[in-house]
Structures are given as C-alpha cells and as structure tokens.
Amino acid sequence: MSWTIVPASRFGEYASRWRKLHMRCGAPALLAVDFIEPLLAQFGTGAELLAWHERDGVTTAMALVAPAGRGSWSTFQPPQAPIGPWLQQPGEDVEQLALGLMRGLPGFPLVFGLTQLDPMLLPRPADTPSLRTLDYISTARVTIAGGFDEYWNARGKNLRANLKKQRARLARDGVATRLEICRDPAAMAQAVEDFARLECGGWKAARGTAVQARDAQGRFYRAMLERFCDRDAASVYRYHFDEQLVAMDLCVEDRDSIVVLKTSYDERVPNGLSPTLLMREEACRRLFGEGRFERLEFYGRVMEWHLRWTEEARTMYHVNCYRWPGMRRLHTLLEARARSRQAAHNAP
Template sequence: MSTRYPWTVERLDLNSNELLPDDWQRLNQRCCGAHPLLSADFFTALLRHFPGEDVYLAALHDRELPIAMALLTPLTAMRWALYHPSQAPLGPILLDSSQVDPDRALADLLDTLPGQTLQLDLTQLDPTFFPVAFDSNRVERIHYVTTMAVSPEGSFETYLSNRPRKLRSNLRRYRRRLEEAGMQIELKCLTDPQAVAETVDEHGRLESSGWKGEIGTAMRPDNSQGRFYRDLMKDHAYEGKGWVYCLNVDGSIAATWLVIRGGGMISMLKTAYDESLAKYSVGRVLLVETLEELFKIDGVQSIEFYTNANADQLEWATDSRSIEHLNFYRHQAVQRSRAAARRANQVFRQIQAVWKRKP
C-alpha cells in the first residue's frame, strides 16, 4: 500500500504581520543551506509588494518536522501553479527528498488542492536544490534557461587566469580605455542600511535611463519593483547580508550590483549601468572588481547569477546548469497529450522557419 502524504493548503492572509511560518526557513536551511532566493524573508517581501489575488501556502509535515512547502495560486479551475512574480529567480517550493517521495507527494498535493486539479506548474527550479529528475510518468520537464555560477575556491588570480584569453584581453582593454580618457574610477561597497536604500534608488534611475526604461520594465524609486528592491536590500543590510557595489567614474555612480547572502551562497541579484558610458564597458569593469572582493569573504561556497546566460557571460562562469519547469499531471494521459502537442508545435515552427528561408 502506497504512503499518502497529508498536505495542508491554506489561503494566506496578506494583511497578516507574519506571512510565512518559521518552518519555511527551517526547511530552507535544512534542504537548501539557507538559500537567499528561497528564504522566508525574500518571499515575504515579494508578497508585500506583489500580493496577487489568491496565494495559498501548502505544507507537508512529518509530525513536527516540515518536509515540503510551496506557495501556490490557481490559474483555472483545473490548473494551479507556483506563485511566481517576475522578480523571483526561482519558484517558491521546498521539498526534502530524503524524507518524502516527490512523485507521491505531488500527486497527493493535487488531490488536496481545491476543486479537480489536473495540472500543477512548478516554475524555474534549480536542480541543485529541487529533485527535478525524480522517476515519474506524470511529469513533463522543460528547459527554461541556462544559468551560471562562480566558485570562489582558490585565489581570485587563479580564477581570472583560467578565464578565456579573449576575456582577459578585453578586461585589460577596458581599463586602458578609461585611463586614456582620463577617467578616475573607484569601487565602493555600501553596507549601511540607509546608504544601501539610497543606492538602490540610484540603481533604479540608471535602469530608467536605459533600454529598460524605454520598454517600460525598469525599476524606479516610485514603482512597486523599486520599492520591493529597496525594502529587500535595506532589510538584508540590517542583518549584514545585503550590500551594494558601485563603480564611481569621476565621482558619479556609473554601475551597480545588488548583492545578498544566505548561508554559503552569494546571489548577484541585479545590475545596472549608465548606458552613456557603454563604450567604456563600465558594467564589466564593475563585475571583475566585485568578484575580486567577493573572493575575499570567508565561508562563501558559490556566487550565483540566476540569469539567462549567453556565451559571453558563460566565459565568466566556473559552473553552469539548466533551470527547469516541471508540469505535473494528475493522469499520465494528460502528460502524454500535452507533450505530443508541444512536439507538434516545435515541428510546425521548424517547418515555418525552413519555408521563410526559401527564396
């Protein structure tokens, strides 16, 4: 007889002072080493600034021990998904696969959700921290992006010497270009909470003045995205886990990196630069300066970027891996039909591309 896992699913009161229970962070600590982008603090800040209409907390315990938790929202009467604002690099689900079988647990979660749920969408999962490869005939795995990381093992000089020759040559060229223009550069690391908050606002102004401002996706001091990052970074700075690196050129901020830490991981959360200085590659100059500083911090095991890394960006990486979506279905037949439809759509697109190339 198969084991049934008794989930609880409760709608969150988004006006509550405490949105997530302590068990969320206990589980994150145990399963993910206190991952900063899966932390209770990170998702509480998201819920405050991007509350959504209906968000539910699903929780699975073995007596008092939390073994799985997720934030969910209904898409239709028969389809649910992770609560997932675009500001979240990873989907909010934690599961201790040493304590629970993922296939059985997710099947029982479908049974527990209100209504007759046929599909559960689990978005942007890092296989290092969620068991995406579990054995199941009801799951569909979809590649989302290739992300990158840097391991600070050893010295920064060794890391840099192992980068491709072209990258190292370009970094020297960027420096020389700034020197020839007579520009004075200075790296600053801001850790004071108020200074961090003010620099996040400046980061937003840099974004707004560039291409993100043109297409309407930039964070600004006066929009929800800007307020979210301001509060998140300021709160992390109070705990000594959030800081901002700035590259000043002739006394003015030219580029910024927003950085947070959890456990042995540093998350390179967000970057911006003054696009009027693009020919000087100030963003890349800041990145190499920032990495050199991060290599000096004790206890850091990984520097994670959680980005859709292109070939140029991967030259900086010591590790890369696929971030994946999982679609979990109540019935195998649904999984097969969806997978067949997806393959047919891919073939159709390939045929279209061939015909477009014909004279």
Template sequence: MEWTFLPANEFKQYKKRWNELNQDNQNLAILNTEFIEPLLAYYFSDDALLAIGREQGAINCMLFLRKKAWGRWETIMPSQAPLCLMVTTHNHFTDELLQSLCKALPGVVIQLDFLQLDSKNLTLPNKQQYELSEYIITGNRPVPEIFDDYFKSLGKNLRQNYNKVINRAAKAEQQLDCYKVDTPEDVVQGVKTYAEIEAKSWKADLGTAIEPDNIQGKYYTEMMAKLAQKNQACVWYYTIDQQIVACDLCVIQNHTLIILKTTFDDAYSKSSPALQMKVDMLRYYAEHPQEGIHNIEFFGKAMEWHKRLDSELRPINHLTWYPINFLLAFIKLFKKLNS
C-alpha cells in the same frame, strides 16, 4: 502527506518553519522570508494560496499556488523571484508528495506546474508522470582561491579588454574604483541610485525599469532593507572619477552572493563597467576570505560574459506533473501527431 491550504496572506505565522526548511536544504537568501514577504505585499493576488504539507504532524513542505485554469494549478512566480517559491525536506520531489498534493487540491486536477526549479541538488520523482522543460541556462562562479591564477586562465580577449579599460583610464587620468556598501541606509540609497541609472536605459522605454516610487522600486527597497538589517544584502558600485556608472543589487546567505539586478550607464558602455565590476568583485572576495563569500550566483539567463568568466552553467527547469497515469503519454502522442 496531509495538506492544508490557506490564503497566502496568512504566511506570517509560518515564517519560522519556512526559514528552517530553507536553511536545511537550498539555504538561499532568495527563499528567505525577508525576500518573500514583500513579494506577498506587492505582487500576490487575492487568489494566491499557501500550501502546507505535513508528515506525522511536522511541516515538511510549503509552497505558493494559484489555479491557472480548469484542472490546472501552478506555483506563483513573480518576475522578481528567480526560483520557485517552495521549500521542502531535502529538496525532494517525491511521487507521494506530488500525488497527495494533487489529490488534496480542490476539484479535479489534471496538471500541476512547478515553475523555475533549480536543477542543482534537485531530486526528481521516480514515476514517469512528469515532463521537464528548460526555462533558462543560468550560471554561478565560485570565488577563486588565488585570483591571479584565475585571471590568467581566462580567455585572451577578456584579459586584454579588461586591461585596456584600465590603461585607457590611466592615460586619460581617470580614476576607476569598485566597492560595496552594506549598511541598511546605504543599501536603501543603493536601490535609489540603481533606479536613477536604469531610468536612463532601454528598460525605461519599455516601462520595466525600477523607479523609486513604482511597485518594483518599493519592493526592492523594502526587501533589500530587511536583508541588510541581517547583514545579508549589499550594493556594488563601479565608478569613473567618482561617478557611479554601474550598480549591482546583491543578497547573501550561506557563503553565497546572489546578484539580483545589474545596470550600467550607457554613456560609459565603452568601458564595459558591468563586466569590469564582476572581475573586480571576484578579485575582492578572493583577496578577502574573511568576507565568507565562496560562490557568486547569477540565476538570470547565462550571457556570453558569464561564459567568458568561466562560470559553471546549469539549467533552471519547469516541471509539469500529471496525476493521471495515461495523460502524459496521450499529450506526447497528440504533439507527435500534430508536429
């Protein structure tokens, strides 16, 4: 494979091929150019590179890289990106791809890190010159064909707690509702609503909350608007007496809805609005197959409630490739001697 390295801001001219590789392989909204271009604008530094791999003249691999230290390179991983920003034919990590990339990078390369790789349908190299380390366990929940059968299969505590919220609301004459919006205008407003709720949460105290005018707010507003224009974004709300108490920002592609961000109003935590909303979302998509959503992905760290919803769990891994044959064995020996 022959490689070309360009400043990341030249990505625009390769958008068409990037989307083709994504659609032919992982086919995820979070690897669409509408998701990535705002990342480039708000989070990439000047040293970011776009690596383009060609075989017989055809582009078969693209990824974003930066030099981490002498001899060490890594894929660029903004915290807003759930997975490695890389597209390649058949989602294969071949020995030839990795060796040729290390050889083509400027200077000596002793280590190349690929961060946050989805283990789903990932083909690993044949040579044992790599090391896998678990980043997180994540989960997805296929949309059930018959919701009532699915709900009956869930744990007794979850079912009781779900029904308890509904019964308590009925007794208090409160109106519960769960619905989505998906027009570009409503989605942009949804990001603002999300920010207003998160501004009252513990994330605000840490300085990590989305705010309408901070970098995160601008990124999510632009990205969600771009995808909403292609009918690939929506915002889910959970309301109590028409007061929005929980909010999910979601993107869609290939029959898969990805929940990017979840927040809820702490004042209503007794009603577990975020979990109630997830159950109602599953009900909605099960009862509305015309929506075409067959799977819900979380991509964040699997929490207890993911397991309670009977989600399918799998690891997201980091992969470190050592182009020099003996280096991995030396590192393992060094770690063993120092353990």
C-alpha cells in the same frame, strides 16, 4: 501525512515554519522569508495559497502556489523571483508531494507545475507516467576557490587584454575608478533610487521593464534589501568613474553564496568602455580575497558575457505533475502538434 492549505495572505503567521524548513533544506537566500514575504506583498494578487506538508508533526515541504489557467495551478512565480517557492526536505519524493498537494487545491486541477527549480537544491527527478520535467534555462556560477590571480589567469586572453586596455585608457584620461560596497539598511532606499535612475536611462525603459523606485519592483527591492541588510546578508555594489555612477549590482547572500540579483549600467558611457565588466573584475578580486563565500551565482539565463567569467553552468527546470497519466500523454501530444504548426508557419 497530509497537506494544510491556507490563504497566502497569512504567510506572516507561518513564517517561522518556512524559516525552519528553509534552514533544514540548506536552501539559498532566494527562498528565505526575507525574500519571499516582500515578493508576495508586492506581486501577489490575493489568489495565492500557502501550503505545507507534515509527517509525524514535522514539516517536510512548503510551497506558495497560484492559479495558472483553466484546470491548472503552479508555484507562485513573478519575474522577480529566480527560483520557484517550493521547499522540501532532502529525501522526500517530489512526485508524491506534488500529487498530494494538487489533490487538495481548489477547482479540481488536472496539472500542477513546479517552476524554475534549481538542481543544486532539488535534483531533477526522472519522468514517470504522471510527472514530466522540462528544461528552463542554463544559469552560470563562479566557484570561489584558490586565489584571484589563478582564477583570472584562467579567463580568456581577450577578456583580460580588453579590460587592461580599458583601464589604461581611463588612466590616460585621468579618470579614477572606485568600487563601493554598501550594507547599511538605511541606505537601501537611496540604492534603489540610484539603480532605478540607471535602468530608466537605458534600453529597459523603452521596453517598460526598468525598475522604478516607487513602483512595485522598486518597493520590493527596497523592502527585501533592507530586511537582508538587517542581518548583514545583502550588499549593493556601486562603480564610479570619478564621481559618475556607471554601474551597480544588487546582491543577496547566504552562508555559502552571493547572488547577483540585478545589474545595471550607465549607457551614456563612451564606446569602448564596459563599466559592468570592470566592476565585476574588481568585485571578484574582493570576493576571492575575502574568502567569505564558496560561489558567486547569477541565476539569470546564461549570456555570452557570463561565459567569459566561468565555464560552470547548470540547467534549471520545471516539473509538470498530472492528476492522471493520460493527461500527461495528451499534454505532450498537444505540445508536439503546436510545435509542428509553428514550424510550418515559420517555414519559407
């Protein structure tokens, strides 16, 4: 029972090991080699490590980890990754795995963090003297079961009436809507160009977070989508008003679910029209009609608009594992003091 640790730059050598464990875990597309390898290529700094745990010659856990400050390591977590890159077989003890890995990491770390874990994949463990879990975000999903009409009639009256009104307005104005779905690897470069053009024309450009076709984000999404499309496991949704591209979704897929990774829309669309919501309605109609997937996953923080589409939400979480129990008590105390000082500072 041991951990092996190598530079993450060697990920390609061990991709087949990751792929096999990913399949045994039933993990989502966001932890597939085709997602993780481009992520590491574009956002890795060279300090990341790849680690795997074996028992009796069988790989039972794998992780990509990175330094996270003085005396601390965590799973590799760039903003483009909705889930932390940690895989473990069902039934393994996450605390014992994390403690074992922490003791093998450079620099004698006192804390090791597992970030952005999905309770659907790894049930949230109970706190112990050496382990503490923290809420991350609530995220939403739509269960795809039954017919679309049944699902749609269960949505709020305001949503249904609003979209019906928008469609009537577009029809009066002679504007035709069109949903296109692309799965061609050769078309992904243009898809990312189109997506970047939408984002760069909106509020994300002002914040400096918009995808640009030739920056690290653009290169990541292109390479990742091309790899998924090569095995028919990605889709790009484009929505048009006549010939005007007004909204897009970038999606990846696995056996059970389709994940909306990124959404953007044209902010020049006239007030009173919601191209993203119109696109989502037509996309959901298709998903229910095709019956290929059991779930539509969003993996972002639950927003008000998510709750128009579903009542289903779950809380993702972080895990902090401490070398000694006293470190957990000290960390908790320091956090409580910091919150108290912040509250006092914010008080009128």
